[in-house]
Amino acid sequence: MTTTRLEPGDTAPDFTLQTDRDEPLSLADLRGRKVVLYAYPAAMTPGCTKQACDFRDNLASLKAAGYEIVGISPDSPAKLAQFRERDAITFPLVSDPDRAVLKAYGAFGEKQNYGRTVLGVIRSTFVIDEKGQIERALYNVKATGHVAKLRRDLGLD
Template sequence: MTSPTRLGAGETAPDFALPTDTGETLTLKELRGRKVILYAYPAAMTPGCTKQACDFRDSLASLQAAGYEVVGISPDKPEKLAKFRERDAITFPLVSDGDKAVLSAYGAYGEKQSYGRTITGVIRSTFVIDEEGRIERALYNVKATGHVAKLRRDLGLD
């Protein structure tokens, strides 16, 4: 497998219709008219992914006050996402991309470096999508810890 194709500012964000942690289906199209922060993470209930989700949870009120909706995406099954939501009081939608098609379309699945080895997996990434469904920012290989604070600064919220 080769490195995934990465998205850039101004490109149309790939639409999706994915099952959520509540068993419903969420589409990007239904979020039109609002700014969206879509963040891709490797696996629910792992230490780094939990820290990142809790950082988004703890910043959700101020992000929403600035007009942003937050959505987390991973290849986890909806049942695991529901456990994650309940265990850590996650207050925004988590969507399941079991076949990794949406993650791949966003360039957030493919070859990456992990502890000096090349592996294939989810590339921790964050996408800021504008009200018309265009990529405002595409951030790849972000850190689990400190990323939300940096994103808030970059968006002028702090």
């Protein structure tokens, strides 16, 4: 199964998904703002918790620079709500249970996991500009240190 990856200049696939607050969130609703959409495999796992907490801890400065943060995973809205409560996540987490949006972004497919090839969510980050175009598409990012690297890449540090 080959996954089509997005490139800078591509139109970001639109979506409407349920959030951790069980409300719909559409990418179209965020037009006019820059969006960092990050895909992670599973709420409340160690790496995903580290990454979410990194985004949480950097949220004020990212928002000050004009970025909205949205996390996406196949988890149910109820599990995402638990994650939000447990770790004080202060940005929307959206649920993609059939993985259609993750696939559209090239963030679901074959990946290496402990030396085996498995199908799953590819930890990825997408920077989407105000017009809904992909500015950056980063695949196979590390959970630890990724937000600091992203901040440097965006010229925020």
